[in-house]
Amino acid sequence: MTFENKNFNNPFIDVNPGDLFxxxxxxxxxxxxxxxxxxxxxxxxxxxxIVEAELPGIKKENISLEFENNLLTIExxxxxxVQxxxxxxxxVHQERNHxxxxxxxxxxxxxxxxxxxxxxxxxxxxxLPKKExxxxxxxxxxxx
Numbered sequence: 001m002t003f004e005n006k007n008f009n010n011p012f013i014d015v016n017p018g019d020l021f022x023x024x025x026x027x028x029x030x031x032x033x034x035x036x037x038x039x040x041x042x043x044x045x046x047x048x049x050i051v052e053a054e055l056p057g058i059k060k061e062n063i064s065l066e067f068e069n070n071l072l073t074i075e076x077x078x079x080x081x082v083q084x085x086x087x088x089x090x091x092v093h094q095e096r097n098h099x100x101x102x103x104x105x106x107x108x109x110x111x112x113x114x115x116x117x118x119x120x121x122x123x124x125x126x127x128l129p130k131k132e133x134x135x136x137x138x139x140x141x142x143x144x
Contacts, residue, residue: 038074038103049107049128056122063119067112076101
């Protein structure tokens with residue numbers, strides 16, 4: 001259901017009522033500490049899917065990819081070294097000590113033996129080729 005743009009008889013407000021609450025719950029939940037998520041885009045091409053996932057600050061060796069039961073799992077671990085005892089600086093506020101990120105995406109019809117991935121400048125790109133679609137023979141079904 002879409003709403004029409006209405007100004008509610010106020011010349012200073014030109015709001016689409018549907019925009020007022022769009023993603024409202026998501027915005028609140030994202031503000032909770034420890035609720036980091038991998039931001040991603042998925043594109044479908046004729047012969048493959050492309051997943052682009054942001055993993056800024058995470059080293060390539062701390063990223064894990066798995067494809068099992070038509071489910072792509074991306075995991076990343078970020079560990080920031082704690083200050084040394086001999087360090088004269090004292091942390092006043094520290095949020096960047098450890099971060100585990102995980103995200104799963106379901107896919108159908110993927111050739112799991114040909115999946116490729118690359119990681120550059122904090123962006124993970126995963127290419128999931130589609131399986132060749134075989135033409136199913138057409139059959140007529142008799143109705144009793």
